[in-house]
Amino acid sequence: MSENRAKINQLLEKQEILHEKQESLSEELNELRNEIIRLKNVATAPLEKEKEIQILNENLLEDLKNIASPRVQEETKIETAKIDANPSETIKASQSKSDIEKFIGENLINKIGIAITIIGVAIGAKYSIDNDLISPLTRIILAYLMGIGLLGFGIKLKSNYENYSAVLVSGAIAILYFITYMAYSLYNLFPQLFAFILMLIFTVFTVVAAINYNKQVIAHIGLVGAYAVPFLLSDGSGKVAVLFSYMTIINIGILFIAFKKYWKALHFSSFVFTWLIFYSWFLGKYETSEHFMMGSSFLFLFFAIFYVLFLAYKLVRKEKLNKGNSLLIVANSLLFFYLGYSILSLHETGQHLLGLFTLINAIIHSIVSIIIYKQNLADKNIFYLISGLVLLFITIAFPIQLDGNWVTLLWASEAALLFWIGRTKKVSLYEAMSYPLMILAFTSILQDWFTVYNSYVVEDTETRITLFLNVNFLSSILFIVSFAFINKLNSKLKYPTLLGSWIKVTKLLSYVLPFILLFTLYYSIRIEIGNYWNQLFEDSALSIQAVGEEYSNYYSNYNLKDFKIIWILNYSLLFFSVLSLVNIKKLKNRKLAFANVGLSTLTILVFLTLGLYSLSELRESYISQSLAEYYQRGTFYILIRYISFVFAAIALTSSYFQVKEEFATKKYKIAFEYLLGISILWIFSSELLNWMDISGSTQSYKLGLSIxxxxxxxxxxxxxxxxxxxxxxxxxxxxxxxxxxxLFFYDISHMSTIAKTIVFVSLGILLLIISFLYNKYKNSITDEEDV
Structure with missing residues (x-):
């Protein structure tokens, strides 16, 4: 006994230890479960979270049971052994119906059967008609009795065989639709109104039966039959008001049943049927004089029904927005806009209201978005989608109702607004919508520049554009402000893009945005300067008929084109100089510095070639005083060159500071020094030629340049x-x-002896001086360069 008692005590102690381990493990499992739930809450939808938590709890509970009852596994083994020991039970289990067999036996066969039954009824009816076996009235009565009998039989079987019953009822309804059509169309037994009411009753019954059976198939059959009614009963009279009134009633019924039973497929079917019918009628039967008001009214009514239908789930049932829902909402809105726009464009008065109609679309969506926002009725994605439609229709309204600069301005402002909301409020949809608007705005301003600044006609003084004081330049400035705001926002690290899949697009944006901004800033002023001189040139045109001559002579002051080139170059040199200083002092952007140095260099080279050539043309006109009786050739033709030299000096100075600040490397400094040396030599050469030409020297290109x-x-x-x-x-x-x-191949060919002497002696002395310098400082000259 004492040994047994000692053994019992040992077992009790062991049990206590195991119990403590069990509780410890249970606590760890519980902590693990809570941690997993917490992590799942971050990224999982509410319904999915609840389901996963339930599964997790069940798994953890099963683990705890296994821990608490080690015998469970043994019992499982025993049960498995029992099953293996009883083959009759195994055979019985294997004889249970498979899923495929169940689908065929319980679903597919009865649907095939009811379809064959309906076809059989149709064949029998046709046979009786072809052979005149029974009178038309009797045929219809028998067919109705068969349909009603099948309907009653189906309803009777509902309590025990619901699925089978639902198929019979849907088939019976289809038979009743078909028979009513035959009675009206083939035998004229019913007037149109009675047949219409009868089929409406069938449709209502179908809706009630679908709700009662909770079977979507019945609703679809009723839906197909309901939309087929107008075409089956059509007498070619063109009474579309009756057709659309009937469709409105059907759609309201569908709205009710689809919302009540949460049948999305019914939404889609009714949406497709309605818009197909309306669009088919519009293409084939619409007449503006007869159908304008009626068609417009029902168009809005259908749009409103489906708008409410699609939003009802989101607002009342608090359903999350997905791509399918978004597509239907957008499709419904765009179809309404397209058909409404088409109807208005065909109307004499309506074609002047297209912009207003587009704006009304935006107002409708804005009212919905405000209600959603104020009442906090749905998740933010629905609000953003509806607001996006508002912005879409406002965007479309601009080019429809407005012209030119206003379109550009509003598109640019809207792009800035959408980009701001997308980045700061973290709404990726709005950011994505802003990109095409940026493209549209930039394309629009280019079109404005091309059309407005190339439309000046001398005879039409209304087309004259005052330098800088015009609406075109104002719209350009506002465009620049919008894109400057976008560019600044894009450069801020605290507002990253949420378009992860568009990472290449957003990277490209960091280059494209500054380019658009700088190009617009530069070109908006440049085109004003160019247009100013173009207008002066057009105004300078003269038609003069000299005494004794039969035809008139036409003149224009072509020096104005030279002034245009010079002032555009002066402006370009100043623009890139200011940009360099701004970048050095504030922006400190290396990429911009690199681009700016390149553009400044290019502009300087153009000035040294084309600019100095235009200055020489002005000098020649000043000296020759050609056409001075018509156009003034004053001293400004000479003074303008020194104004240009100042701009060139500013550009070279800014480039020097930019290279020193951003490109403090040997090769860039050497490149700049070459540019500076070439520029000084070129300008000095031009200035020498200028004064030698004014003084009347004939050896300017030879004697002077060589020295x-x-x-x-x-x-x-x-x-x-x-x-x-x-x-x-x-x-x-x-x-x-x-x-x-x-000197040897050009200068001496036509040079006088004195000139030759001067040139040779001068260059010889220079060579001797150069040689002397090399010899004197040969010890201090090394290959090292102090750059």
Whole structure:
């Protein structure tokens, strides 16, 4: 006994230990469950969370049962052994119906059967008609009796065989529809109104039966039959008001049943049938003089029914918005707009109200969005979708009702607003919508520039555009403000994009936005300057008939085109100079600095070629005073060159600071020094030619340039030795070599003896001086460059 008692105590202690381990493990499992639930709450929809929590609880409960009752596994093994030991039970289980067999036996066969029955009734009716076996009235009565009998039989079986009963009832309803059509169409036994009422009763009964059976198939059969009624009973009279009134009643019934039973397929079916019927009628039967008011009214009524239908689930049932729902809402809105726009465009008065109609679409959606927002009726995605439709129709309304600059301005403002909402309020839909609007706005402003600034006609003074004081320039400035706002918002790290799948687009945006902004800022002023001089040139046109001549002579002041080129270049040089300084002081953007240095260099080179050539043309006109009796050739034709030199100096200075600030490397500094040296030489050469031409010298291109280039080479070599800049010395030697080539192959060909003497002696002395400098400072000249 004492041994047994000791053993019992040991077992009790062991049991206590196991019990403590069980409680500890239970607590750990409970903590694990809570942690998983917490993590699931972050990313899982409410319904999915509830289901997953339930499954998790069941699994954890099963684990706890296994821990609390170790014998469960043994009992499971025993049950398995029992089943294996009783083969009759196994055979019985294997003889249970499979899912495929159940589907065929309980669903497919009865539907095939009812279809064959309906076909049989139709064949029998046709046979009796073809062979005149019974009178038309008797045929219809027998057919009705068969349909009603099948209906009653189906209803009787509902309590025990609901699915089978539902199929019989739906087939009976189809037979009743068909028979009513035959009675009206083939035998004229019913007037149209009576047949219409009869089929309406069938439709109402179908709705009631679908709700009672809770079977969507009955509703679909009733729906197909209901929409077929108008076509089956049509007498070609064109009474579309009756057709659409009937469809309205049907749609309201469908709205009720679909909402009550949550049958989405019924939504889609009724949506497709309604708009197909309406669109088919519009294409084939619509007459503006007869159907305008009626068609417009029913169009709005159908739109409103489906709008309410689609939103009812979201607002009342608090259902989340998905892609399918969004597609139907957008499709319903766009179909209404397209058909309404088409109806109005065919009407004499309505075609002037297209913009107003588009705006009304926006107002309708805005009212809905405000109600949703104020009452907090649905999730934010529905509000954003409806608000997106508001913005869509406002966007469409601009080009429909407005012209030119207003369209550009409103599109740009709307793009900025959508982008701001999308980034700051984290609504990716709005950000995505802003991108096509940016493209539209930019395309629109380009079109405005092309059409407005190329439409000036001399005879039409109303087309004259005052420099900067015009609506076109104002719209350009407001466009720039909008895109500057977008660009600033895009550059802020605290407002990242939520369009993860559009990462390439958003990266491209960081380059495209600044480009559009800077291009518009530059070109909006440039085109104003160009247009100002174009208008002056058009105004300068003269038609003068000299005494004794038969035909008139036509003149224009072509120097105005030279002034246009010069002032556009002056503006360009100033623009890129200011941009460099702004970037150095505030923006500090290396990519912008690189682009700006390149554009500044290009502009300087254009100035050195085309600009200086235009200045020389003005000089020639000033000297020759050609057409001075018609156009004034004053000293400003000469002074303008020095104004241009100031702008060029500003551009070179800003480029120097930009290179020094952002590109403090040897190769960039060398490149700038070459640009600076070439610019100085080119401008000095032009200035020399300018004054030698004014003074009347005939050797300007030979004597003067050769001495200038040689002297400039000497200065560069001296500077290169002083600053220990090898590239400057090499450049100077290359320039001197070019000067010598010019001397021997061009200068001496038509030069006088005195001129030849002056040039040769001058260049010889310069060469000697250069050689002396190299010899004197040969020890201090190294390959090292102090850049």
């Amino acid at each position: 200038l280039w040689g002297s400039y080479s000497l200065l560069l070599i001296a500077y290169g030795i002083w600053k220990n800049k090898k590239h400057v010395r090499i450049g100077a030697i290359a320039l001197f070599a070019l000067t010598l080539v010019k």
